[in-house]
Amino acid sequence: MCDLPTYVLASVVLFSAAFTVSLQSFIGSELWHSVKECYADLESSDQYLFSGLNQPSTSTFGYSRQLPCRGYVSTFFNSIETQKLSLLIHINMAVCCFVLLGKAVISIFFGTLLPLESQHLYDRMLNFLLFKVIFVGAIMDPIWIQIVRLSIWIAVLGFLRIFSLLSKDRFDHLTTMPYIPTAEYNKITLLLCCIFICNLIWYGASFYFFPDSITFLTLEFLPVALDTLQVMTKYFSQLLDQYIEQGFEGKRTINYYAELGTDMLVLGLTLLQYLQLMWMHGMSFGLVDIVLILNVRSVLRNLYRKGMVHRDRWRAMSYVKNRYANATQAELSFRNDDCAICREKMKTAKKLSCGHLFHLHCLHSWIQHHVSKPTCPTCRRPLSPPLNNNSKESNFGSPIIQS
Structure with missing residues (x-):
């Protein structure tokens, strides 16, 4: 419930104290001496190789020459993982x-x-x-x-x-x-x-x-x-x-x-x-x-x-694509109007039965948000053909024959 500067300051102070204590504890631990002696043993093995003597198969601490020692940093972080509060x-x-x-x-x-x-x-x-x-x-x-x-x-x-x-x-x-x-x-x-x-x-x-x-x-x-x-x-x-x-x-x-x-x-x-x-x-x-x-x-x-x-x-x-025709260039030039959905100039457009013109991709977006009952974005006229006495047609153009 404190502000950000206070949280950052407290985190830095706690981290500095925990890191210092963990580092001092690690330097005096057996892990530090094990890694140090392991590297010393590897250096000794390199000297054997340089002098032409046979390389020992294993070192005093059981480390193989083909398996190098773990680094100080990785060993230090592994030691931190064992201290839950410090971690x-x-x-x-x-x-x-x-x-x-x-x-x-x-x-x-x-x-x-x-x-x-x-x-x-x-x-x-x-x-x-x-x-x-x-x-x-x-x-x-x-x-x-x-x-x-x-x-x-x-x-x-x-x-x-x-x-x-x-x-x-x-x-x-x-x-x-x-x-x-x-x-x-x-x-x-x-x-x-x-x-x-x-x-x-x-x-x-x-x-x-x-x-x-x-x-x-x-x-x-x-x-x-x-x-x-x-x-x-x-x-x-x-x-x-x-x-x-x-x-x-x-x-x-x-x-x-x-x-x-x-x-x-x-x-x-x-x-x-x-x-x-x-x-x-x-x-x-x-x-x-x-x-x-x-x-x-x-x-x-x-x-x-x-x-x-x-x-x-x-x-x-x-x-919509099959039912309504594309607006002609003459109609677009005569109206010289912007699309009511995106408010941009129309180079091509679909002409609905009510006479309003829209971009086809804008109708895509409009129907996406009004898929249950698609209508004209301007006059709200349903985007479906009128019903007659002999047949009904759903909003999406699927005929339903009456018995």
Whole structure:
């Protein structure tokens, strides 16, 4: 409940004290002398080789010449892991560094956050702590060091994902503004490229640090990479739309299918991850198993709902594309009007039965948010043919014959 400067100052003081005490304890411990004598023994072996004598098979302490000694730094951190209080202080310092880094990223690339963006940021951080670090710690084997290391790895990945989704929120805001300089899109596009590269590097490090948990970590990495690629696609299409003189009319269609494909893949990967956690934990019908089963049910419902929404949207768009003709150049020149949805000049347009003209990709976006009952964006006339006495036709053009 304190402000950021106070938290940073307290974290630095505690870290300095814990690091100093741990270092002094390590220098006077048997681990320090073992590593020191091991390196001395290896130097002695090198002298044997240089003088042409036979190399000893093993050293005094049992270290093989083919297996070099562990370094001082890695041994020091291993000794810290055995001291829970010191380890918690070091982890708190790492969290403090991430907070400062996050503040710097927000200041450089986003400026002042909108109230909705701030709320989403804190909600995602809370959800991450509850459903990732704590939940994984409850499912994994109760090995303190393994849980700490995996939690740190997942925390870094979650840090990257939070800023990837924050970039998505900022894109949704920028698209509602009448004019945004290209530099704003360039900055966040650069940030997304850095996030994606860091994702790849961090995932590559998992092959070295956690070779036994690579399947679990792959299911953690792929959703973050897919979300980042999806947001990058939106920003690249927006930049392409600004660079092309007549605009990039396929922008909204590409964004829609990129978002739909990413959401479906992420839900599928999440389902696989829950099933893997159920297999790792075993079915004992405890509290953890109940939570996993409920999450699996929620993922399946979301997959079904997204599939049905896309089906209805596809039917609606197929009907609009086939039912209504394209506006002629004479009609576009005569009206000399902007699209009522995007407020941009119309080079090509669809002419609805009510006479209003719209971009086809704008109708894509409109129907996406009004898929249950698509209407004209201007006069709210239903995008369906009139009913007669002999037959009825649904909103999406499927005839229903009356008996």
